[in-house]
Amino acid sequence: MGLERAFADEPAFVPYLAAGDPNYEDSLAYVEALAEGGADVIELGLPFSEPIAEGKTIQDAIVRSLESGMTPDRFFEFVEDLDVDVPLVCMTYYNLIYQYGSEEGPRPFVEKAADVGIEGFVVPDLPAEEAGPLREACDEFGLDLVFIVAPTTRGERLERMMEQVSGYVYVQARLGVTGARDDVDDATEDSLARLSDWDVPKAVGFGIKTGDHAEEIVASGADGVIVGSALVDIVAEGYERGDPTGEIADELEQLARELKQGALRGAQNRPQPERT
């Protein structure tokens, strides 16, 4: 399957934005700016009214997006309207996937997502135990299903996830909800160590904000960095100040570049593993 290719040659930079934040048109420009800035995969949030895994920053983004009229069908149009040459992953909650279309279960949503060019899913409220039907639909349409490994995930749970994951694994760098932080948590290295024998790329997210964070994370063995809240903050602050769309897009592109460069530096500082 496809998403692994984005991690093949160098560490990947995987940004997140909520589609439609703060409105449809501006959001298109922002996502395109991330691609310009060097994104290797883009996680696009389809907003759900009860985002239990998100911190305040992304909750607010979700509210802005919903209020500007985002729906699953608008989301699919959004993906079609995007002018980017980067693989796209849909990040959303299970109820929206489950309810879509006339037929019960996740299949119609996955079919439509595949149709507009989505290549994979991250579903924060769908643990491996409940993921069977979605995994099946993803297989049918050739999409990846990314799972989140938490600092608390160990033993049997890891194995259950390993059986179902594809594309990349989302390594949650710390406990809690999404949100930019000022440091890198020690839990990251432990989590990466637990996954050392997985052959799927490992992308670390939760709390990453600067190029230096990205460097540190990649140097400790990650194949990619996922950054959401720090980017959403730029959108939120620009929106509140009433900045022109172009300025906000430039700022996003700049941070994207910094994060990608950080990741690349991290790869050079990595303790050289035996490459097979």
Place this chain on the structure above:
Amino acid sequence: MSTDDAHDPKFGEYGGQYVPEALMPAIEELADAYGRYVLENEDGFMDEFRERLADFGGRPTPLQYAEQLSARYDTDVYLKREDLLHGGAHKLNNALGQVLLAKYMGKERIIAETGAGQHGTATAMAAAHLDMPCEIYMGETDIARQRPNVFRMKINGAEVNPVTVGRGTLKEAISETMRDWATTVENTHYVIGSIVGPHPFPKMVRDFQAVISEEAREQAIEETGGLPDSVVACAGGGSNTMGAFAEFVGDSSVDLVAVEAGGSSLTVDEAKGVAPNSATLSTGDEGVLHGARTKLLQDSDGQIMESHSVSAGLDYAGVGPELAHLVDEGRVTPANVDDEAALEAFHRLSQDEGVIPALETAHAFGYLERVAGTATDGRAAEPRDEHHDELGDTVVVNVSGRGDKDLETVIEETSKRDLSIAPDMSILNRVGGGGI
């Protein structure tokens, strides 16, 4: 205990564990603790729980014959007086059970959500009683309409954290408590307040609340010589409901009626994402919310609706997965009573029986009036000769809580409506200002 497999996370197609990965290990740990301590009484857990329910909680609560209502409805009406439990509602059964379980599990901190504040109050009391630090998440709207319970929580030493997102009611409070738990899961137990959430919560909370029907069933046999023909309880998330039903589910002769909040209307405003009711069992459809697959109030995309009820404790867009399952199976009959009928029933029970019920509870009595009321006063429903088909000769109503917390709301909401049964409150205006 109920006959289902306690380790099966599902009720038919409902239930399950739809939560962020970070919480899964805690939920697995809890499922293990539930199996050992609650189901197998390891280390005498259940013995200590029952003892504390008696000494601290005041169990058993009476099953009281309601003379005036029995005459009014020409049916023997019995009240299961959970309003007499410590704290004034059934909520302590569950809160005490979970806080004690957290102690047995070695957890150091308690968090909980609350809607009406009854669960928060019960949790704060149980945490103080068992010497555990406690934080309660409560929506801003609910803080405003349930002030007495905010005072009680604070006075018992709990922190009350206001939740400002969304409409600021129970749904948002649950989401926010789950976020706290995802951060603090290693030393913290989340005392969920109803039979909702991921497995094992729905089964465990039901088992803690099942003491209601366990007592009521024995008391009914003792006092009436047999089983009741029906059991009526209000339903929001459904913990008092399943508590009142659990031991009767196997008695096929006993009708079980879950009365939801009809709010101001059963019609949904899809454009605004608002359902002006909380009638999930009657009007909701299947989806996934707060860790479980269940019946929900949602729009056609799957976004969760803002529910409404005059009663904060019923104001929730979901319902326990076990109740959803029992409704689909035809074992539980869903019904709903609107804001006005609930307010009327509130005043009737207060005046006729000297019992001031919680607004949640009043919905159950609104149902009695609707199926068995006679047009003797106000806008009571048309007489129904066949009401014995609905209630039978003996009905048990679960008085899930007392209404002290609701007095401000009741006076305000009553004054907006022309309810002939309502007392004249103009004295309050004459003496000027001030609330309750």
